[in-house]
Amino acid sequence: MMLSGWGRHPALDCRLERLRRWEDLPGLLHRGTTLIARGNGRAYGDAALNPNLTLSTLAMNRMRAFDAGTGLLDCEAGVLLADILETFAPRGWFPPVVPGTQLVTVGGMIAADVHGKNHHAEGTFGAHVESLTLAGADGAMRTCSRAENADLFRATLGGMGLTGLILSARFRLRPIETAFLMAETLAARNLDEAMALFEASRDWPFSVAWIDCLARGAGLGRSLLTRGAFMDAGALPPSLASSPLVPASRGKLRVPFDAPSALPNRVSIGFFNELYYRRGRRRVRTGARPVHFDRFFFPLDRIEAWNRLYGRRGFVQYQCVLPKGKSAAGVAALLECAAASGQGSFLAVLKLFGSAGDGLMSFPMEGYTLALDFPVRHGTAALLDGLDEITHRHGGRVYLAKDAHCAPERVREGYPRLGAFEAVRAEAAGGRPRFVSELSRRLAL
Numbered sequence: 467m468m469l470s471g472w473g474r475h476p477a478l479d480c481r482l483e484r485l486r487r488w489e490d491l492p493g494l495l496h497r498g499t500t501l502i503a504r505g506n507g508r509a510y511g512d513a514a515l516n517p518n519l520t521l522s523t524l525a526m527n528r529m530r531a532f533d534a535g536t537g538l539l540d541c542e543a544g545v546l547l548a549d550i551l552e553t554f555a556p557r558g559w560f561p562p563v564v565p566g567t568q569l570v571t572v573g574g575m576i577a578a579d580v581h582g583k584n585h586h587a588e589g590t591f592g593a594h595v596e597s598l599t600l601a602g603a604d605g606a607m608r609t610c611s612r613a614e615n616a617d618l619f620r621a622t623l624g625g626m627g628l629t630g631l632i633l634s635a636r637f638r639l640r641p642i643e644t645a646f647l648m649a650e651t652l653a654a655r656n657l658d659e660a661m662a663l664f665e666a667s668r669d670w671p672f673s674v675a676w677i678d679c680l681a682r683g684a685g686l687g688r689s690l691l692t693r694g695a696f697m698d699a700g701a702l703p704p705s706l707a708s709s710p711l712v713p714a715s716r717g718k719l720r721v722p723f724d725a726p727s728a729l730p731n732r733v734s735i736g737f738f739n740e741l742y743y744r745r746g747r748r749r750v751r752t753g754a755r756p757v758h759f760d761r762f763f764f765p766l767d768r769i770e771a772w773n774r775l776y777g778r779r780g781f782v783q784y785q786c787v788l789p790k791g792k793s794a795a796g797v798a799a800l801l802e803c804a805a806a807s808g809q810g811s812f813l814a815v816l817k818l819f820g821s822a823g824d825g826l827m828s829f830p831m832e833g834y835t836l837a838l839d840f841p842v843r844h845g846t847a848a849l850l851d852g853l854d855e856i857t858h859r860h861g862g863r864v865y866l867a868k869d870a871h872c873a874p875e876r877v878r879e880g881y882p883r884l885g886a887f888e889a890v891r892a893e894a895a896g897g898r899p900r901f902v903s904e905l906s907r908r909l910a911l
């Protein structure tokens with residue numbers, strides 16, 4: 467069937483099989499083809515695609531054990547973050563790191579070593595994984611942790627599924643007293659102010675900024691920074707105090723059809739940015755207020771299939787990270803390049819990262835990460851080349867979970883531990899990697 471990532475670009479004709487029992491895996495491996503695991507398909511580009519065999523893990527979704535004394539959860543890799551939240555948040559437990567959507571699997575979160583709005587404080591999801599079980603191309607299952615098969619463990623965090631199939635993982639949830647965060651939004655007139663606000667918000671566990679990417683000149687980087695912290699039960703206003711751990715309301719909007727490709731244009735993007743900024747300014751005036759975690763962390767999940775808004779040809783998300791000292795100049799150059807191309811972005815998100823973790827191919831490094839969305843159209847490839855060049859010049863790298871375009875040499879330059887990763891991957895595969903994706907083929911990994 468035709469398969470793609472969340473950006474719907476590229477779409478490839480893939481043989482998709484659903485793994486229902488781990489015992490079926492050796493039979494699939496015996497066929498001798500290359501294969502790649504697929505979680506919930508939320509990586510934007512080509513990371514979870516292999517025309518020969520793409521193996522869905524969604525049916526492997528059992529939670530196997532939970533220790534209410536320590537918060538340690540043991541679950542299969544196909545479990546969705548949404549299911550963990552639904553099961554455990556009402557009981558007062560929350561994952562240490564969550565990405566911007568809850569519609570991802572545990573396997574996908576480990577393979578991309580995802581980051582959240584708290585990377586400056588907590589690092590990546592992988593930093594909280596105590597151990598995982600990995601099936602290699604030989605069908606053997608290995609327990610990997612920082613103490614056992616440590617190299618394979620570090621290669622699997624952020625390894626984009628190329629070291630094998632993650633079967634299960636153990637990680638610790640955190641206690642929460644309420645489902646609400648005290649959140650406040652602050653306005654920054656330009657990029658320097660936005661970065662100063664991030665620095666001033668270091669003691670806040672969660673922070674993120676939305677940039678109006680159509681603002682230019684002295685207003686380049688005009689943004690709204692939102693920061694938040696989970697509230698204690700005693701701090702809730704009376705209206706919320708009776709059910710502090712209330713689940714999110716389920717109301718959702720759905721995009722029923724593909725938007726015409728002409729829709730995301732300069733006018734509509736300008737209109738969206740202006741509207742968003744005005745709404746945000748209202749929040750700035752309102753001051754700090756309680757916000758349910760669902761709304762705080764996963765605002766886009768409220769609009770089902772929002773990726774159709776970009777039309778049938780799909781879209782790409784460009785996300786890179788730049789080292790701290792070069793972030794101000796680099797982010798400014800990236801925003802200028804995007805604005806000059808005339809291909810404005812609905813979403814431009816800036817986050818502060820803390821220090822890099824131990825995953826050999828993990829994306830974060832200490833500095834700032836910028837994410838921009840662009841509809842796929844004539845000229846998009848040239849724009850992405852331009853952005854890659856700026857990222858490279860400023861010593862940064864792109865996020866493989868979002869990528870559908872980057873050139874092999876750019877990835878080699880950006881990921882200094884790639885050589886070590888390839889050595890571990892080759893050894894685990896007995897010299898001939900079987901876990902291969904369209905991404906690894908494109909990047910000659």
Ligand SMILES: Cc1cc2nc3c(=O)[nH]c(=O)nc-3n(C[C@H](O)[C@H](O)[C@H](O)COP(=O)(O)OP(=O)(O)OC[C@H]3O[C@@H](n4cnc5c(N)ncnc54)[C@H](O)[C@@H]3O)c2cc1C
Pocket residue numbers: 471472502503504505506507508509510513514523543544564565566567569570571572573574575577578579580581582625626627628630631632633766867868903
């Ligand atoms: C709206 C939105 C917001 C996002 N926000 C963030 C964010 O804030 N931070 C962030 O870091 N990411 C973010 N992402 C990206 C997303 O978290 C990652 O791409 C994640 O990997 C998707 O998980 P998935 O289960 O959908 O995996 P898929 O997209 O299906 O696969 C992603 C990669 O994981 C591998 N994989 C999946 N399951 C396994 C397994 N069992 N064993 C081995 N490999 C496996 C695949 O081979 C592939 O390489 C966002 C994505 C969307 C759509």
